[in-house]
Amino acid sequence: MNMLWTLALKEVKDGLRNRWIAAAIILLGTLAVALSLLGSAPTGSVRVSELDITVISLSSLSVYLIPLIALMLSFDALVGEFERGTMMLLLTYPVERWQVIMGKFLGHLIILFIAIFTGYGGAILLMTVLTGGGTEGWQAYVAMMASSLLLGSVFIALGYLVSILVRERATAAGSAIGLWLAFVVLYDLILFGALLIDEGQIIGQKLFTILMLISPTDSYRILNLSMFEGVSQAAGIAGIASEAGMNSSIMLSVMMLWVVVPLMMTLYVFQKREI
């Protein structure tokens, strides 16, 4: 455990030193402030909490932003150390290879935690104090932050997989962007495109549900829109998700799998690798 902390703390210190954490907090915080200002506008006559609106808009933005931040953190993590030569020295220390991966993972998770909870959390606290807005629906907001962290860890794990598979940092950077496009943009585009062309011939509701669920980003989206009554009513999808057989625990498990499987694959390749 000591080893893991030593390795994790090094990553966190790096993140603080190169202002990475600061930049992420400012980015996420500004977004949260902007969206909560926008969110307070349309609450008008229908009794919807401002926070619920913010959860909807913030989670639909996070689905693009959090994977990007996580991939930027992780794509360089292994290939960078190989390329600079620091990995070779590290592995002559009494550290096991899984500890190197898990130590980095823990460190990057802490960085992401700090960025999300200070950025999103701090912003909303500030707004509540300044505007005297209600705190109704705070649970949904906290759940949104926690699931954002989970979404981030999916892409940290995927970033490591890229980082161990390629030989050069430039290739890793390119592959990370490709990964982001594929998961965040292309998958949905292709899925909906196929749905339009297919017109319900092959892709029935069941298959469609499965195809939505296996994508970590879609799982994150649906999770945040359906987990809390207030949010799902404001989003206009109340009841739809549960009717389709998408419950929170399935979506959470899917996202967990997207963390565990790439991590295991990274570990497997790393164990085999000759330095």
Place this chain on the structure above:
Amino acid sequence: MDDTRSSNNVISLQDVSKTYSKETVLHNINLNIQPGECIVLVGHNGAGKTSLLKLMLGLTKPSSGVVEVLGKNPAFSAAVAQRLALGYLPESVAFYEAMTGREVLSFYAQLKGSKPKECEKLLDLVGLGDAARRRVGTYSKGMRQRLGLAQAMLGNPQLLFLDEPTTGLDPILRQHFYELIDGLQMQGATSIISSHALSEVEARASRFVILKAGYVVACGTLDELYQKATLPIRMKVSVSPGEASSVAQRFSSDVNISEINNQSFNLSCLSHEKMPLIRHISSLGDVVHDMQIMPPKLDELYSHFMNESPS
């Protein structure tokens, strides 16, 4: 080469070969290293020195044969704990550039379970005490190398692997560097140093392993290598003015005599012929004023083995 497998070897390599995607970089290496030895691996770039070190460090696995370090296979995770007793300075060492010298060293110290106090001591020892608060990115080559040695010395290692430790160091630093290594050696550490400068490490090596294109072409103490190489020993004999050629004629015809001038001539002979020849010279009487014996130089020894084709 020492093939007996004794239990007190700190490192033992039995018939070890290493192949990287069709290219064999090490061929059937047998090597046993006893505690306290200072082994010097010599060879050109690409001779397999670093590959050999990586095998001993457990960074790579042999394609065939057995590697044992402190009685265990270094590539297995069972050997991870004993890396506490191991120090390594890679060739052209790289560090985390954004960290300060002190941060780098204390990071490694934590991994080795050393006390923070030890870091300060080592930083002073390698002369980086004043630069410890600067980022490693601003360090010169010599400073990096010294920081590299400091991390290799963490936790008083029993086994020290130094890959071309003095490349890029000026002569004074180089001297200081070897003094530090001597200090560890005195405490009973075993060290394996790779080098392409033989003369620099001559004094501290207990044995040399000469590598060429992945083969061990020679292995032994300096004396053993000289014997094996059968290089000629040169002698310079000074005689009374004008007597050189007449004295030279008093040697049997199979003695190789060259550079005869007025007062001196040169002789060369193999090492077993040396004593008879010296006795003969001393029997020549007062006409011989002086003689110098010049053993073969280290560089000659090295180039002898380098020119020899791998067996």
